[in-house]
Amino acid sequence: MAAAPAQGILPYQQITRLIAGGSITAPVAIEDRQIQPASLDLRLGKKAYRLISSFLPELSPISSRLDVMDFYHSDLVMYEMDLSGGAILEKGHVYLVPLLESLQLPKTLRARANPKSTTGRLDVFTRIVTDLNTGFDEIRAGYHGPLFLEVVPRSFAIKVKTGQSLNQIRFIRGEATAPDAALERLHRQEPLLYHNAPKRKAVSAKEFRTDHGLFLRIDLKGEERTGNAVIGYRAKKNSHVIDLSKVGYYAAADFWEPLYRHRQDSLLLEPEEFYILASKERICVPPDYAAEMVAYEAACGELRTHYAGFFDPGFGYGADGEIAGTQVVLEVRPHDVPFLIHDGQTFFKVIYDRMLDVPSRLYGVGLGSSYQRQALTLSKHFKI
Known part of the structure; x- marks a missing residue:
């Protein structure tokens, strides 16, 4: 049997080890149904923030931009919504949802996110946002911090609830792409x-x-x-x-x-x-x-x-x-x-x-x- 490659995508069993070892954490226990053969479904948290617009996250931690105590001085947030009982996200509007999962990745692992198939087929545009990062959906090696999901329904208004999954994440060691x-x-x-x-x-x-x-x-x-x-x-x-x-x-x-x-x-x-x-x-x-x-x-x-x-x-x-x-x-x-x-x-x-x-x-x-x-x-x- 050929030796396992030193570089590649982490499979189901190694994702479960990341969870057990504390590299992926959540205030609500991660469920086995979330773990796919080569990816992990990420879950919506308890709140969603209706934003004025999308934004680039590189200048400051995301949480510092989510101050809704004073709407007149907030440069980004219009209002917040409670997702615990379900809430409607209107089409054409931009929302930011803190996810339940957080990461404490080792320096050898990076990650990449994509919408789930169902999300894409509903024309719901999503992308992961992380602290002090210039891009979306790419999570740098060794990242420690929360995950946020930007959500923009394009064709249909959707009703979502805490714990539902709109996107998924893969964990990568080294260069995985086959020539x-x-x-x-x-x-x-x-x-x-x-x-x-x-x-x-x-x-x-x-x-x-x-x-x-x-x-x-x-x-x-x-x-x-x-x-x-x-x-x-x-x-x-x-x-x-x-x-x-x-x-x-x-x-x-x-x-x-x-x-x-x-x-x-x-x-x-x-x-x-x-x-x-x-x-x-x-x-x-x-x-x-x-x-x-x-x-x-x-x-x-x-x-x-x-x-x-x-x-x-x-x-x-x-x-x-x-x-x-x-x-x-x-x-x-x-x-x-x-x-x-x-x-x-x-x-x-x-x-x-x-x-x-x-x-x-x-x-x-x-x-x-x-x-x-x-x-x-x-x-x-x-x-x-």
Whole structure:
């Protein structure tokens, strides 16, 4: 058996050790359900602060900016809200929520955060803010301090409550990202990409394209191969509040407009509209890797192709090691100008990170994972 790599993403069992050793703490005990194969779900705290605007956190500790005793002299906070019984976050407004979890990382570990898949599919923009840091979602090695979550609902007002999770965090030692040559070698041994339809065959070596990550394409044909095929969804502009505690509860038609295959297999994306689309390929994430979506070229236009981005080890694998492959669902929002896209167009890429060890739990195997067998799928709150 090959030795475990010295650099990589911490798996489930090592995250549990971080918690036991006091590197991750919370006033309310961390629950086992929060610990995923390669990540930890972070929970909303007891309060949310309605902000005037977003801000850069580098100048001072975050807590020093949250003085709401004198609204007239606060440069950032409008008011605070109690989340313990549930509260509504209005769309288009900026909120800052202190999370229950805090970190005392060793100097050998850094961390990176992303919205959960469900959060992204609801068009809820989130990012982690830490004390005296110039950026978002990247947590420096050895960080000791609290975690704050900036939350901006974009398409829907949402009802949230203390203890719910909108984002997740990974812990990283050293340089984890696998180079292109390693991905190509891995694909030859154990395919990472499959065609979605009509025949789910492994993508050939010639079609397997890499450049600091693995390229994937957009599917604007759908599986039915008819003019009635649904190839995406667009969020409606006016709708009711979505309570995040209600699963399989809301009628999709009240919140989403289905998009059907166009005869030219193209789609015109309107500025500041929100779309749910899917990849043309199906991906697999082997048990000793994790993966993350990235925009493949920021200079290609004012177009955001995803909000969420983590794929845990085992994503796209069935139970008992069966390789199934799973489509990637994309949360797409164009900015400023209309954007025309075509079926099969390169749309985003995925980077693969090495795990420090194979997780003792894999995605989709006994975890109640929501999206293991997904195709074009809305968040788990909707029934179609």
